[in-house]
Amino acid sequence: MKMGMSYFGNRYVECARNHLKSMKEMGASYVVFTFSENDFFYYERTMQELFDVAHQIGLEVWVDPWAIGGIFGGEAFSKFLLDNPNEWQMRNDNVRVPHVCLNSIKFKEFLKKVVDSIASSNTDYIFWDEPHWYIPQWDGVSDDSLWACRCERCKGLFRKKYGYDMPVNINDDIVDFKKDTAFSFFEEMSKYAKGKGLKNAVCFLPIENEKNISVPYEKVASLSTVDVIGSDPYWYIFGKSVQDFVKPVTERMLEIGKKYSKEVQMWFQGYKVPNGREEEMRKAVDTMYKLGVRNVAVWAYNGATQMSSLRSDNPRKVNEVLEKIFNEFSAL
C-alpha cells in the first residue's frame, strides 16, 4: 500500500533530512510538501532543496499549493489577496471576501507561475487540496443566504451565458455557473501542470455542497489531465465517526475513481486527535484498505505536533500509533 505524509512548518534542510528519513523508515513512500505563497515568495530555492533531499531519500515528492488565493485548504495567508483586492470574491450583499474569484485571469496567471516554480525542481505530483468557493461558515458567517461570487466579472460572464442579470439570491443557474467556472479552472490549471511534467492529484472536500463549495467532483475527476482523486474525511474535527464519515466518503471516492479510471488517495486525520481515541486512526486506515484503497496519507508528519493549533491531546501516543500504522499498512 502506498503511504504518504504531509510536511510543513520546517524549512531547515538538514533538519528536514532527518524527518524525511524517519518517514521513509516508517514506511512512507511519498511526502506531500505544503507550498504556500510565503514559500513561493521567500523560500523558493529552499523548497527545491527540500524536494531534492526527499528524492535522494527515496520518497516521491508531492507539492500542495497550500491555501493559495484562499481557495485551497491550509493554514497560510495569501499575499496575492493583499496585493489584489479587486480579485477577491464579491458576496451577494456586495461585501468583498478574502478568497480569489475563480474567474480571475490575473490569479490564474499567478498560479501558473507557482506551478512553474513547483515543476522546475523535478517534483512528481501537484496536489490540489480542498478547492472551494467562499464558504460562509468557514469565515464565521452563519447567514445561509450569503454566497459568492457576484463580482463584476462574474456578473458579466453570467449575463453573457444565461441572457439575464445575475440574481442576488442564488438559483440553479448560479450553481451551474459556479460549477462550470470551477471545472474550467481545473481544466486549465491541470492541463498547464501536466504540460510542465507534473501529475495532478485532487483532494475534494469530504462534503458535497453545490451552493458554496461548487466544485463538480465527477466532472473534475473525468478530466484526462487528472491522475489521482480523493478526499479527507477528518472525522474528529467533523464530530463524526469512522463508520459514519470515513466509510461513506471513501465509498463515494472509489465509485468516482472506478467510473473514471482514477487512482484514489484517501487522507486520514492525525492532528487534533482527542485523548484516548488514537486507535481510531488505525480503524480509519483499515476501513479504507478493506474498501479497496491502496493510497493513503496522513495529515501530517509527527501528528502536526509543531503547530499548536493542530496539536493532539497526546502527541506521543498519536505518533506511536502512526508509526505502527505506517509500518503495518505499507507492507501490505
Ligand SMILES: [Zn+2]
Ligand atoms: Zn467573481
